[in-house]
Structures are given as structure tokens and as C-alpha cells.
Amino acid sequence: MTQAISDTFAQQLQQMRADLIAHLRQRRGGKVGRAQAAPDPHEVQSGDWNQFDSERDLEQALDERETAALRDIDAALQRIADGTFGLCVDCGAEIPAARLHAAPTTLRCLACQQRYEREHPTAAPSL
Structure with missing residues (x-):
């Protein structure tokens, strides 16, 4: 970045x-x-x-x-x-700028966030 x-x-x-x-x-x-x-x-x-x-x-x-x-x-x-x-905390991939603009505090790329939410259903969702 x-x-x-x-x-x-x-x-x-x-x-x-x-x-x-x-x-x-x-x-x-x-x-x-x-x-x-x-x-x-x-x-x-x-x-x-x-x-x-x-x-x-x-x-x-x-x-x-x-x-x-x-x-x-x-x-x-x-x-x-x-x-x-801007780097995913799980896989290290670069998080797309559009996602960061929508949710600048996000920790994960979309794929890792979806996996995280499946594995942790009580966790608060992120954009």
C-alpha cells in the first residue's frame, strides 16, 4: 500500500x-x-x-x-x-480498497471473514 x-x-x-x-x-x-x-x-x-x-x-x-x-x-x-x-490477519492477502473504504477497521479479506464467521457464529460480523 x-x-x-x-x-x-x-x-x-x-x-x-x-x-x-x-x-x-x-x-x-x-x-x-x-x-x-x-x-x-x-x-x-x-x-x-x-x-x-x-x-x-x-x-x-x-x-x-x-x-x-x-x-x-x-x-x-x-x-x-x-x-x-490492508493485509488480512489470517492469510496475509491484500484487502481490496473498496472493502477498506467501507470498513477501514476490518482485519480480514472477505473470504477469511466469511470463514471466521462460520467458525465463530457468536462473533460480531464485519463488513
Whole structure:
């Protein structure tokens, strides 16, 4: 992969990272941490515990998903720095640019990703 192409993907990944962090801050109401943004169980009105539990579970799921997305973005940026970005982690083949544009954090070529999903049916699918 040429330096110009790597730079393009690095810019795309940096933008994705910045957008995700901005979204997290907006959702949490600024620069507060997860604990400060969490709903206070003392403010729950009688009978609203089911709603409180549902909102807390949704918030936790979103946090886990966003944390995983940030981890994937940072890992892809590290692969760019290492010179391994765009190479399938399983077979070493070059991942097509169209796939990388659609999912710049992808680890595998399409054939290896399909094989991985068959072998690990509970794993989250990748584009």
C-alpha cells in the first residue's frame, strides 16, 4: 500500500475517531465521565424501575459498542503505523480498497471473514 493511500485511510480513521468521541461527549452532556452521566437510581419514581433498568442496559450496551469501535479504530491506526494495514490477519492477502473504504477497521479479506464467521457464529460480523 502506498504512503498516499495509507495517509488517506489514516485521515478517514482519525475523522471516525473524532466523530465518535464528539458523539460520546454530546450524549453525555459535555466532558463528563460515564459515572457522572449515569442516571441516579435515587431519582427513580415508584414503578419506574423497569424503565430505569432498560435505559441503564441500553446505555451500557452503547458504551460497550462505542468502546469497541474506538479500540478497533486505534488498532487500525496502529496497523497503518506498522505498515500492516490492508493485509488480512489470517492469510496475509491484500484487502481490496473498496472493502477498506467501507470498513477501514476490518482485519480480514472477505473470504477469511466469511470463514471466521462460520467458525465463530457468536462473533460480531464485519463488513
